[in-house]
Amino acid sequence: xxxxxxxxxxxxxxxxxxxxxxxxxxxxxxxxxxxxxxxxxxxxxxxxxxxxxxxxxxxxxxxxxxxxxxxxxxxxxxxxxxxxxxxxxxxxxxxxxxxxxxxxxxxxxxxxxxxxxxxxxxxxxxxxxxxxxxxxxxxxxxxxxxxxxxxxxxxxxxxxxxxxxxxxxxxxxxxxxxxxxxxxxxxxxxxxxxxxxxxxxxxxxxxxxxxxxxxxxxxxxxxxxxxxxxxxxxxxxxxxxxxxxxxxxxxxxxxxxxxxxxxxxxxxxxxxxxxxxxxxxxxxxxxxxxxxxxxxxxxxxxxxxxxxxxxxxxxxxxxx
Amino acid sequence: xxxxxxxxxxxxxxxxxxxxxxxxxxxxxxxxxxxxxxxxxxxxxxxxxxxxxxxxxxxxxxxxxxxxxxxxxxxxxxxxxxxxxxxxxxxxxxxxxxxxxxxxxxxxxxxxxxxxxxxxxxxxxxxxxxxxxxxxxxxxxxxxxxxxxxxxxxxxxxxxxxxxxxxxxxxxxxxxxxxxxxxxxxxxxxxxxxxxxxxxxxxxxxxxxxxxxxxxxxxxxxxxxxxxxxxxxxxxxxxxxxxxxxxxxxxxxxxxxxxxxxxxxxxxxxxxx
Numbered sequence: 001x002x003x004x005x006x007x008x009x010x011x012x013x014x015x016x017x018x019x020x021x022x023x024x025x026x027x028x029x030x031x032x033x034x035x036x037x038x039x040x041x042x043x044x045x046x047x048x049x050x051x052x053x054x055x056x057x058x059x060x061x062x063x064x065x066x067x068x069x070x071x072x073x074x075x076x077x078x079x080x081x082x083x084x085x086x087x088x089x090x091x092x093x094x095x096x097x098x099x100x101x102x103x104x105x106x107x108x109x110x111x112x113x114x115x116x117x118x119x120x121x122x123x124x125x126x127x128x129x130x131x132x133x134x135x136x137x138x139x140x141x142x143x144x145x146x147x148x149x150x151x152x153x154x155x156x157x158x159x160x161x162x163x164x165x166x167x168x169x170x171x172x173x174x175x176x177x178x179x180x181x182x183x184x185x186x187x188x189x190x191x192x193x194x195x196x197x198x199x200x201x202x203x204x205x206x207x208x209x210x211x212x213x214x215x216x217x218x219x220x221x222x223x224x225x226x227x228x229x230x231x232x233x234x235x236x237x238x239x240x241x242x243x244x245x246x247x248x249x250x251x252x253x254x255x256x257x258x259x260x261x262x263x264x265x266x267x268x269x270x271x272x273x274x275x276x277x278x279x280x281x282x283x284x285x286x287x288x289x290x291x292x293x294x295x296x297x298x299x300x301x302x303x304x305x306x307x308x309x310x311x312x313x314x315x316x317x318x319x320x
Numbered sequence: 321x322x323x324x325x326x327x328x329x330x331x332x333x334x335x336x337x338x339x340x341x342x343x344x345x346x347x348x349x350x351x352x353x354x355x356x357x358x359x360x361x362x363x364x365x366x367x368x369x370x371x372x373x374x375x376x377x378x379x380x381x382x383x384x385x386x387x388x389x390x391x392x393x394x395x396x397x398x399x400x401x402x403x404x405x406x407x408x409x410x411x412x413x414x415x416x417x418x419x420x421x422x423x424x425x426x427x428x429x430x431x432x433x434x435x436x437x438x439x440x441x442x443x444x445x446x447x448x449x450x451x452x453x454x455x456x457x458x459x460x461x462x463x464x465x466x467x468x469x470x471x472x473x474x475x476x477x478x479x480x481x482x483x484x485x486x487x488x489x490x491x492x493x494x495x496x497x498x499x500x501x502x503x504x505x506x507x508x509x510x511x512x513x514x515x516x517x518x519x520x521x522x523x524x525x526x527x528x529x530x531x532x533x534x535x536x537x538x539x540x541x542x543x544x545x546x547x548x549x550x551x552x553x554x555x556x557x558x559x560x561x562x563x564x565x566x567x568x569x570x571x572x573x574x575x576x577x578x579x580x581x582x583x584x585x586x587x588x589x590x591x592x593x
Binding site for chain 1: 326329330332333336339340342346347350362403404407408410411415416417427432435436437438439442443445461464467471496497500521527528542544546550557564571579586587
């Protein structure tokens with residue numbers, strides 16, 4: 001049994017199935033929609049609304065409703081705080097590393113696994129496996145992997161004669177972000193590989209064959225035929241990668257806690273620290289709203305200028 | 321020439337295989353060592369094989385309790401989420417009424433909400449409702465945040481079912497509920513399996529919400545258990561590795577069984593089928 005959603009042609013978003021004219025059965029509609037609406041309004045929309053409200057107050061989260069109104073003070077404080085501005089820079093670094101290392105790697109492997117080679121299914125299964133592990137398990141594993149004395153990273157460097165490059169990977173502000181990007185690549189490249197493989201399978205092979213008959217080299221065929229046809233898939237993959245990085249929390253919280261000296265801190269870590277550790281709930285809410293605004297702005301601009309296409313259903317893998 | 325190309329491809333694949341497998345292999349073998357061995361020989365085979373780490377963890381409730389909690393919470397989240405989403409998706413897919421697209425958009429926009437934005441108010445809300453240290457405090461929000469994706473996937477599938485079927489069922493005296501329950505849901509089994517697998521994996525791996533909801537260790541899920549274990553045995557690396565490996569097993573086993581649904585679900589939108 002294949003997965004039906006892969007091949008069911010999506011009808012245009014405006015027409016309902018044809019039906020005889022009759023009165024709209026409002027009662028049925030209400031009863032079917034009610035549970036989802038209640039759950040969603042109470043636990044998704046209301047908290048987001050509340051976060052916007054509390055972001056305007058100085059509040060420790062206790063003693064009834066917040067009263068100490070500070071207007072946009074929390075936002076000003078965040079946007080002038082070296083830590084939050086540093087977060088933005090660190091997100092930019094992580095996004096750049098994803099786009100320059102992780103996604104090209106995933107694309108290259110997808111192209112290799114698209115060939116007729118023995119063991120294709122096995123490699124595909126294996127490379128995707130890290131994606132299934134929780135970020136917490138991954139983080140604990142790599143905190144031991146990078147551990148300076150009992151870990152494997154330095155030992156491996158020693159084996160290939162680069163022992164002097166041995167580092168306290170996660171304890172040094174200079175290397176911690178790259179170590180984090182390494183872990184993110186390990187965990188997520190397989191997800192993007194799967195996306196590219198699925199995208200590639202939707203391109204008819206005749207196109208590549210025709211280009212080969214016309215004397216195109218493998219590189220030319222990839223560059224001028226395959227890559228442009230994969231562009232929609234790549235656009236979605238980049239989109240998910242950037243959004244995932246904006247929301248990054250679990251992996252960092254367990255791997256480094258955002259340290260040393262905030263060198264691996266992300267917006268979500270700053271928010272969590274301020275809100276749950278230091279009871280600055282108003283300030284933390286402002287940071288979470290800023291995170292939301294950044295994610296939303298990126299999504300809207302990206303769809304307007306890069307995708308220009310209907311995204312519906314294309315975001316099922318939100319966490320990547 | 322062909323041979324050279326094949327060799328090149330395999331060399332690349334083996335390099336990536338090493339990249340993926342070495343950290344996991346380090347953990348699996350490390351669990352069979354003691355810390356003395358680990359410091360001089362982090363990469364080689366254990367000498368002698370030391371089974372104490374794995375044996376002690378398998379015999380302790382520190383492993384089984386979180387496993388049970390994770391299972392209960394994942395199953396409950398999935399049942400609630402898929403049930404509620406299927407009802408809503410049915411209406412969005414098969415009924416025409418004013419305001420339908422507006423309400424649907426409301427859910428679709430929910431895809432854009434980072435969970436971290438809601439965590440503080442959610443915590444305050446759950447505290448006021450007395451749901452802290454209660455599994456419902458994790459199950460309900462997880463189900464709510466899973467609604468957008470699940471509704472979108474199910475709606476696409478429900479739409480693809482021919483209108484004639486519904487006409488025929490109506491002529492045979494089937495009401496909307498009867499059609500939904502007797503015809504639509506059985507036909508939608510593959511789609512239901514897909515969204516269920518996605519929901520189970522998301523719940524199994526979720527961390528931020530249980531982290532703030534459960535102070536009390538008796539409800540801790542696997543991610544919290546792993547973290548706690550690491551804190552408790554700080555310097556005992558071999559023992560932590562053994563726990564990490566055992567904690568991976570259920571997720572990898574589930575992946576082996578449900579790989580099709582998982583990958584199908586994740587690529588369903590991205591692959592313009």
